[in-house]
Amino acid sequence: MSLTADIFIPCFVDQLYPATALNMVKVLERVGVTVNYNPDQTCCGQPAYNAGYHDQSRTVAEKFLHDFAAPAQDAGRYIVSPSASCVGMVRNSYNELFAGTAQQPACRAVQGRVYELTEFLVDVLGIAAIPGARLAGKYTYHDSCSALRECGIRPQPRQLLDGVAGLERVEMAETTTCCGFGGTFAVKFEAISVAMAQQKVEHALDTGADYLVSTDVSCLMHLESYIKREKLPLKCLHVADVLASGW
Structure with a gap:
């Protein structure tokens, strides 16, 4: 059915x-x-x-x-x-x-x-991996506040990402700490928001990962803006983009 x-x-x-x-x-x-x-x-x-x-x-x-x-x-x-x-x-x-x-x-x-x-x-659906998914490199994962605290999502994205051929996970420090976006928080408290993004990106860079992955594009948009401004060697990808790679 x-x-x-x-x-x-x-x-x-x-x-x-x-x-x-x-x-x-x-x-x-x-x-x-x-x-x-x-x-x-x-x-x-x-x-x-x-x-x-x-x-x-x-x-x-x-x-x-x-x-x-x-x-x-x-x-x-x-x-x-x-x-x-x-x-x-x-x-x-x-x-x-x-x-x-x-x-x-x-x-x-x-x-x-x-x-x-x-x-x-x-x-x-009980799926452990997406057939044919392939991406070479290392990734580190950002637990968005909404995913972790509102939905209880933590192992599911990691399980699927770990099933992508050629991709290796390296956990960063303070993975559950907020990225600093928070919607209007990033506008009302810009300096604090940017500092939080900087801290998150630095933790990601410390792992040597090629990719920073999350379930939420709002977080990734915020982090990507800092990464691009500083010209840092890290690419942000939504989990769906990774799972759709290689086939």
């Missing part, structure tokens, strides 16, 4: 890293998943929520619930996203936005179906 997944492509990915979205589709189809994309989808509401605009965030989140309502004949259909940050928003912050509202049942139904890419592959 074929499995169908609705994909949610977050704002950052859609506007700045569309190749990552396409690579996620490539990986899902590689393992036999039928991918469905609703072109009406927009945002999960996280930017407004984190900035304190909860009423505005709820309006956006209501649209998310509508856009990802499962068909009656397939109520258990999964929602998969290449962003632990957005998944964490739906699973956790939606509880506050929809508590005691008429949308609460719809919210709970969506929350039970939404997964970040690597946890979907490992925890739902």
